[in-house]
Amino acid sequence: MTSKKLYWLFIGLIGLLFIGLVAGTYGVNSLLSKQSNSVTALKAKSLALAQEQITLKKAKADIQTYANLETIAKEVVPQDKDQAEAVREIVNIADTNGVALSAINFPASSLGNGIIGAKTPTATSSSPSTPSANTSQLQPVPGISGVYQLPITVISDTNKPVAYDKFISFLTAIEHNRRTAQVSSITIQPSNTNHSLLTFTLNLNEYIKP
Numbered sequence: 256m257t258s259k260k261l262y263w264l265f266i267g268l269i270g271l272l273f274i275g276l277v278a279g280t281y282g283v284n285s286l287l288s289k290q291s292n293s294v295t296a297l298k299a300k301s302l303a304l305a306q307e308q309i310t311l312k313k314a315k316a317d318i319q320t321y322a323n324l325e326t327i328a329k330e331v332v333p334q335d336k337d338q339a340e341a342v343r344e345i346v347n348i349a350d351t352n353g354v355a356l357s358a359i360n361f362p363a364s365s366l367g368n369g370i371i372g373a374k375t376p377t378a379t380s381s382s383p384s385t386p387s388a389n390t391s392q393l394q395p396v397p398g399i400s401g402v403y404q405l406p407i408t409v410i411s412d413t414n415k416p417v418a419y420d421k422f423i424s425f426l427t428a429i430e431h432n433r434r435t436a437q438v439s440s441i442t443i444q445p446s447n448t449n450h451s452l453l454t455f456t457l458n459l460n461e462y463i464k465p
Contacts, residue, residue, distance in 0.1 A: 341461055344432055345409060352425040355415035360408040393463060402464050406439075409457040416452035429459065437462070 342359050349356050393403035409429075411417065417425075422443075430438055437460040446452040 341405075341407065345407075345429070348428045348432065349425060352428060353421050354417050354425045355412035356409060357412040358408075358410045360410070362406055396462065402462060404437075405461040405463060407459040407461055409459060411454045411456070413454050416446040416449070416454050418452060422453060422455060426457070429457070 338361055345359055346356065393405050396402045396404050426438065426441075438457055439460055440458040442456040444454045446454065
């Protein structure tokens with residue numbers, strides 16, 4: 256083999272080695288790029304899982320923190336419109352404050368009589384346990400889903416007017432009662448024989464979450 260042929264043979268080998276090096280470098284770069292993308296994806300997934308764990312821990316902590324919230328809500332807002340119980344509570348408040356009542360009225364209902372004498376609450380005034388009975392006579396409270404209000408009218412005994420301070424004490428107690436938490440309107444009539452005494456009509460709202 257002549258020197259010229261040997262020269263070109265070496266040139267060819269060098270060319271092949273260069274091509275192989277370039278191809279190898281490209282292959283390694285492609286592999287590293289794929290591995291880098293895979294690592295980035297795994298890291299992002301790991302961060303997402305870590306965030307989910309933090310959120311889960313916070314949710315568990317919130318559940319523990321507010322575990323008694325439902326119980327408290329049930330204690331604050333009655334779950335039934337037991338008219339007999341409402342009558343008993345109002346009558347007891349009136350007796351405690353020396354106020355005589357003549358009637359406690361509820362909205363008319365096809366389920367029963369809507370007017371209950373203040374001194375004669377009976378078991379028939381309680382609502383049945385059926386869903387229609389639970390929501391009859393009730394009005395949805397705007398902006399508060401699932402909460403209803405039952406209007407109640409309390410009328411004092413016109414034959415036994417009360418002093419103003421007793422009326423205020425009765426009114427305060429009514430507003431602190433969980434069944435009659437809101438007084439929507441008050442009508443006061445001074446006594447014809449003694450202007451220091453009065454009779455009244457209260458319109459109340461009982462809030463219920465069936």
